[in-house]
Amino acid sequence: MTDDHPSEQATVLGLIADPDMPETIADRLAERLPEQLDGEWHVEVDADPVTATLKGTSEILEQTAHKCDAHGWTYAICITDLPVRSDDGPVVADIDHDRGVAVVSVPGMGGLQTPRRVHQVMRQVLDELRSEAEGRGEPGQVREQRRHGLSSKAIGLLAPIRRKAVETENSHLDVRYVTPGRRGRLRLLSGMVRTNRPWRLVFGLSRALAAAVATSAFGLSSSTIWMVGDQLNIGFKVLTTATVIAALVAWLIAAHDLWEKRGDTRSDPQLARLYNASTLLTLITGVVVLLTILFAVNFLIAWLILPASLLSSMLGSETGVGTYMAVAWAFTTLGGIAGALGSSLETDHAVRQAAYGYRESCRRAEYQEHEQEDGES
Template identity: 85%
Template sequence: MPSRSSDDTESGADDHSGERVTVLGLIADPDMPETIAEYLAETLPEELDGAWRVEVDADPVTATLKGTAEILDRTAHKCDSRGWTYALCITDLPVRSEEGPVVADIDHDRGVAVVSVPGMGGLQTRKRVHQVIRQVLDELRSDHGRDPGRVRRQRRHGLSGRMIGVLAPIRRTAVETEGSHLDVRYVTPGRSGTLRLLSGMVRTNRPWRLVFGLSRALAAAVATSAFGLSSSTIWMVGDQLGIGFKVLATATAIAVLVTWLIAAHDLWEKRGDPRSDPQLARLYNASTVLTLIIGVVVLLAILFVVNFVLAWLILPASLLTGMLGTETGAGTYLAVAWAFTTLGGIAGALGSSLETDRAVRQAAYGYRESRRRAEHEEQDSDGA
């Protein structure tokens, strides 16, 4: 595919005033990348010099591709076919390299790049993507995109802030890959970069959405908790156990529910899968476990609040005092609500087996990738 010369780098359509418009195409994976792309389409034109138009194309092009070289080729092809000046692929696919997790790969000659959302980490993801996109556009518009000595551009747009530099620095490297147009790469090296990638994968999984996918588990937990309201034995257990045993019991309930979800819905990425990279499979599994833990903790927190309110409204203080032999206060109701919640959490594991696979499997990276691949292949066959 031909390279872009300096004469056509800023090519684009003319607006009504006759001013040349630079067209930026954002090719986004479904879900979170698409949401970010739509946000960028609204904010970027006002921040960039000159007249810009941003077009968003929601297309899971990464589902059937391996490596950023193939993604850049597909992005460049779509850029030319759509008549865009530049094209950026925003993906939630975790990308790794020998230097560390990849934040962005840039093809300066063809005016395209791929940006990996998980590489930004789990905090302030939209802001970080925005900063990286601005940096990538600076690279693409620069005549020095392949000059390894021009590293001062990395210090713009907040990519080298003090906290980022200490916790997970983003480094610019020049890349020379035989048979590839890739020439600039931004990475987060070291163990901190891997942890940042993992937190970004968990953030991309949107663990809070898992709560809505566990409605049957929540129903089973609430039903079991309601039974506990009528059991004086459970009241006494909640009041008598020490804090250490309570923490251990809560951790056990979380572990049981997470393990049951993984087993019942086949969420574990198997290393024997021929399409699976062993190191990537470990990242997938770690992100799935963390996502489920966060989702289950949120579920139990909701259940705890419900149980506390029910106990406060239904159980008179005089009744608890008579049964427990101690003065009843807010701490007593908290202890009783904890007992109901722990019992309900374990029962919720049984209810989780009744959930639809699709509702729960959204927490697994491998499932989303497989689903997108199947949908992409189905669209290709329909088009053919």
């Protein structure tokens, strides 16, 4: 939240953000937006975990409107990591002109340059809200020309963002920005993976990492492991590495029940498939990062500790950088298998926190609680 107090002439914008990545983006916007908007603006950030439990943009818009009135803001926009689907395609933003509020879905921006895309959409949403409030446009009018980079060739090639007028019963929603078609779904999927921040998996799975490092250290002292790494051809090494990655990912999913049940009637079947795909890609990316770091550490340790003369005498061949890489690969593969076993010692809560963003972690915890209650009843 900004420190200074707004003057009476200032337009006050409230940014309600889910904890984690949306909050980080909101803090950046609070610093940059006032300088880029016409007139005097004051931006306040409210990181609210309450909105993270809401399940749709209609509910979020309602809660955002209540907060806007309670705080006395001119406009309020909720930045959420909730993936939203509609008949027209994945939703980027929903706007309620009447109450001066909107919700922006971060996953709908895709996995590349996410903060920049959110910034562009926020500028467009504010233009929408201000034009209606100042009588400079009709909310139902489809505007073909979008500003702030939303109509750029790059966005049009990846997944064009379309403006749709919406008429819904019992809802104030009247304008929606979507990314239609297959490219829009792929963009939403990449955004879901980006929101999960899969690289955090490395440090979130402490027991799995400890098991992998300990086993790699054992492999360092085994000349048999050196020979295996040196003798196997590149094709077999690639196949073995892929098998280790698949085993670790499958173990995590099975041991901690991370797979979305398609038979769950509370879930949209297509959204359930998206959740499963994002889980799979998140875990694969996180495991690849883990093994890459482990390989780099093993290579450095082997280079510093194992003399070239010792390796040459044991392997019966000249020792070079390739030899050390082969030996480090063997340590890493062995460590990866141990990491899969060590991951079963992690709690479900720890794995969800490591693999997902705040909202998705809460959603899966809630779903697991419902399953346990259903099993007990």
